Amino acid sequence: MDLSASLSKLNASQKLLVIREAPQTVLPKLFKKWGITHLVFEKDTDAYARERDEVIQGLAREAGVEVIVVSSGRTLYDSDELVKRNGGKPTMSMAQVQHAAKELGDPARPVDAPNEIPDPGDDLDLARIGHAVPTLADVDLNSEHRTERESSYVSIMGPKNDFAVPTLSELGIPKATSEIRGGETRALSTLASILDNEEYVATFQKPNTAPTDFDPPSTTQLSPHLHFGSLSVRQFYWSVQEILEKRRKAKKSVSSIPTNLPGQLLFRDMYFGAQAALGHQFAHADGNPICRFIPWHLQSCEIDQMSPSSSSYMIDNDISQTHFLRWKNGLTGFPFIDALMRQLKHTGWIHHLGRHAVACFLTRGGCYIHWERGAQVFEEWLVDHETACNVGNWMWLSCTAFFAQFYRVYSPVAFGKKWDPEGTFVRKWVPELRAFDKKFVYEPWKASVVDQKRWGCRIEGDGRSKNAKDSKASGQPSSQGSDPYVLDLEALYRYINPSEETTTYPKPMFDFNEQRELCLQGMKHAYDVGMYGDDEKVANGDWRRIFDVEAGKEIKNGEKGKEDENGDGEDNKKEMGIKGRKRTGGQMTLDGQFGKEGRGKKMKA
DSSP states (O other): OOOHHHHHEEEEEEEOOOSSSSSSHHHHHHHHHTTEEEEEEEOOOOOHHHHHHHHHHHHHHHTTOOOEOOOOOSSOOOHHHHHHHHHSSSSSSHHHHHHHHHHHOSSOOOOOOOOOOOOOOOOOOTSOOOOOOOOOSSSSSGGGGGOOOOOGGSTTTTTSSSSSOTTTTTOOOOOOOOOHHHHHHOHHHHHHHHTTTHHHHHOOOOGGSSSSSSSSSSSSHHHHHHHHHHOOOHHHHHHHHHHHHHHHTTTTOOTTTTHHHHHHHHHHHHHHHHHHGGGGGGOOSTOOSSSBBBBBOEEEEEOOSSOOGOOEEEEOOOOHOOOOOOOTTTTTHHHHHHHHHHHHHHHHHHOOHHHHHHHHTTTTTTTOHHHHHHHHHHHHOTTTTHHHHHHHHHHHHHTTSOOOOOTOOOOTTTHHHHHHHHHHHHHHGGGGOOOTTTTTTSSSGGSHHHHHTTTTTEEOSSSOOOOOOOOOOOSSSTTOOOOTTTTOOOHHHHHHOTTTEEEOOOOOOOOHHHHHHHHHHHHHHHHHHHHHHTHHHHSSSHHHHHHHHHHHHHHTTOOOOOOOOSSSGGGGGHHHHHOOOOOSTTTTGGGGGTTOOOOOEEEEO
16 A cells, blocks of 8 residues: 555556466456556566566567566575576575675665656546456465455456455454564664664674564564565665675774675575576475485375465374474463564564474474474464575475584573573563562473462463364364464453463473484484485485384484573584584574574374
């Protein structure tokens, strides 16, 4: 709506025209109806988008329409050019990105906004051309979010035949709970306020920003605007560069790549480059030549290339399925993890290091569940979701690609406590524990029953919704909707006085130290095997013979490790007998490796 209003400011007769139909079927009609001579669009290197755009360009040529494809709008550098300068291979490290970028030169400057736009055509009415607005797909990915019938797609021009931007009400979806709002006006205002703080911009270092800060957040929170295009990535980059250059000339301190703001944008380009090189293979483990094969629980069984979030997975055991559902709904019994997952579902955003913590916990640092399950949840909930960055980060955090120090495990207790000893973040998103003493807010199960009653919350159960039916046993089909752990956040946040009313919060769903050791031993064995997603043994199932026998013995004989005092897994290095790589730039998290090389029940995710 903000874009439409901006167009109207330039020309009162203009507005954004939103047409409800697939581009493959509607554009040929528009070419003819509106007499279109040129089609201009931005290059998109997402795998599904490449296929779509190739079809569109063919249709345009058939209609005699000239196609102009604009590059480098979404990233600092054209992703295909990065890959070309990297020898045609995926960009797997910051060093590779920087080397390729050096050959390409500085990113292009942003294009100035137009001062005027022409009048629209005389006859925009599409009522007579017919339309092919389909009914909702067999699998409505938004069905669980709809509270009313969807009405936006009843006509090619919208329910009021005015080309208006669809509203949440028309989509049958309740009002957004997130305070993050889109539009160029908001994006430019946020950017301006950030740039006003020269010290913050110049000395920004991502690993030193707190995942527990929320009002305001410790980072820029501009990623949603970069994703949706309401802020130019090049405008952001050059605005920051001007401040850095000014500081350098004044001999004032500035942070450096990869931890500074330009470094974060190059990190983003790294993932886009890897995706551009691999196409559909990048988004999945199977068939992926850069993704290490790990025998995770809940592996995918049917992959939907056009919609990864609807891909099916196999439940190899019910415990792992329970762990996944409790993780997804913020009911693991580990308050820091639960606070992050609830913040994600409620706002569509969590801090970068928060994403690190929950991803590590689900995969190699706790549940040993396939990273694709977590990536699908993030794809559904993140307002800044980019397939390239989301998938890349999940492979990084699961140590299947980009990063290999799997022994560095985030503690669900120590890591949050390091940033927020008082537990303010946990109290915000896990209000059941808001009255708990700070000594117990990260480990409420250690509080006495007397204290639990005094603070208005009993630590018991598994968080299962009341009246929920048990899910079916392994080996039986189960639908997407059978989630007994769905949490009513709105009802929970109406809980005000814990001293006057008693609620419950679940016990931890496992002993973290024991689970961590099982994960570490499993990861060590998988690394010793050295199998990747494109290995023939992955495709034909022979991996089961290798891992089912040997890995079981490896895990059984694993010794329990020491407590991880710092929460980031550094203390596990020696006991695993692994030679680690030197961290770069004084990093305290997994970011420190920038620049270093390197089946049963079927479910719908």
